[in-house]
Amino acid sequence: MNKTGRPQDLPLSNPRADRVRDVAKLAGRPARLKRGHFLVEGPQAVREALKLHQERLAGGEPGVVTEVFASEACLDRYPEFEDLAEGTNARLATDEVLAAMADTVNPQGIIAVCRFVDVSLDTVLDAGPRLIAVLCQVRDPGNAGTVLRAADSAGADAVVLTASSVDIYNPKAVRSTAGSLFHLPVVLGADAAELAAACRARGIGILAADGYGSLNLDALQDENARRRLTGAGPASAFDLGAPTAWLFGNEAQGLSAGELDLADHRVAVPIYGAAESLNLGTAATVCLYASARSQQEPAHGETTHE
Amino acid sequence: MNKTGRPQDLPLSNPRADRVRDVAKLAGRPARLKRGHFLVEGPQAVREALKLHQERLAGGEPGVVTEVFASEACLDRYPEFEDLAEGTNARLATDEVLAAMADTVNPQGIIAVCRFVDVSLDTVLDAGPRLIAVLCQVRDPGNAGTVLRAADSAGADAVVLTASSVDIYNPKAVRSTAGSLFHLPVVLGADAAELAAACRARGIGILAADGYGSLNLDALQDENARRRLTGAGPASAFDLGAPTAWLFGNEAQGLSAGELDLADHRVAVPIYGAAESLNLGTAATVCLYASARSQQEPAHGETTHE
Structure with missing residues (x-):
């Protein structure tokens, strides 16, 4: 099994x-800030990296x-790694070495060191x-990673973290993105x-996601759908099909008064049961999927009704 | 400050x-199985308990x-606890004692011991x-608690855990429910x-939530909305407004072949971006909210269009 790309040296063992x-x-x-590098652990995330x-190399970029x-x-x-790692600085290592390198208990046999991938807001x-x-100001690395993964699933074009948010290169945050960190541009310290x-x-x-918001996300979706499908009903307060930036707040305090003031509308995910609130990851998913659906839907509507 | 309900004894301090x-x-x-009791930590969860x-007491139940x-x-x-705890076996305790009792590092000053609250499937x-x-077969306590909380938010009538799922009375699972464990009936070991x-x-x-499902959840929602709003369009494969049990699978393997076979339909939450999958909590939230919206909507639709 000496395929191209498999490192030929003895495994690192110390x-x-x-x-x-x-x-x-x-x-x-x-160490991350000093070197501009971060850790990526496990097959799924390393594969996406x-x-x-x-x-990037194929496009002539670093x-x-x-x-x-x-x-x-x-x-x-995972034999695919032999091709994927071709041209990188790849080394075999023992499980003991991998465990010593990793933040998690079990890096599942593979670790990569990556350059920071964030881009500027203008980009x-x-x-x-x-x-x-x-x-x-999201503080929990798992929450930040979960929202980034949900944003990727919903086809978002970018994720922005404001200053004093958690470091997205924290190993727990990177793990929670499940590889999505390498799928869409991320802006830090905005x-x-x-x-x-x-x-x-x-x-x-x-749009500000806010449990106390005066707009109900499901009512907004209904208005949008009714206008699109029937041409009737009241004009929607906001066209979910239009370009949208969703603001999501700190997991404990939500958005600050100053952050809420930046939004055109404050939108609440409705609570149909007795829960006091949704957690950040699930609220963000519902909001982003509502936008994704509306941004996808015009094509369906036109085909059937025009 | 000697209001009703505040325990009068010296705080437990050893x-x-x-x-x-x-x-x-x-x-x-x-210990939980032997005694039929579990730990509840922190003001939010203890308040809901x-x-x-x-x-229950007001209704003549235990x-x-x-x-x-x-x-x-x-x-x-939180002075409201003095009334809420009235008639319970309440004791003051030092922070040191509370920390020794708690599973979490910081129980935020309050802990309750509760009887198991699960009910039978027939109930x-x-x-x-x-x-x-x-x-x-969901195995992670945080995931199970997050889905229970999302189910509560979406107004679900019950949560069922099948045999070989995680113990919902695990302290981490209880914490993740953020009190929702006390809002809707839970069935264990089904x-x-x-x-x-x-x-x-x-x-x-x-309905089985399945990333490889042939029905696309958003297409299904669109069909449902179009039929409801316009009376036109193809009949929907499934009426999301009808009574529904959603099956969610193990976080790593998803639903087993046997579990998938139990469903009327396999439904995929669409991925609009490059993510390989949604995590369990976010996928479950999107599915349950889709049902919740459809089950709420007929009233809106009828008012405007009949």
């Missing part, structure tokens, strides 16, 4: 080697993966986005007011 | 006392809270439910095939 410690240090923010890496460490067993189980806005998820002004200048509507 | 250890043991399954307790332990500071901050089905969330047969016998449709 968990106390400097090289291993250097990788392990990336679990901490100071390597796909982006190869795409890659994102600087090192890959994998066990023999992992390469036997995102200049591409003419239709759907943006903005995380305002100023919410600047972001709102820039969106408004480009005709992107701003 | 974290090594037998009574404290007995409470702490409820973090483990053997006490509300249910008082409702209560659910057997003991409450709270710090003076917590009762100062749930005899009440004529319209929306049921069924967790099939047999999926028996459940499906019982649902079918009562005219409850069964």
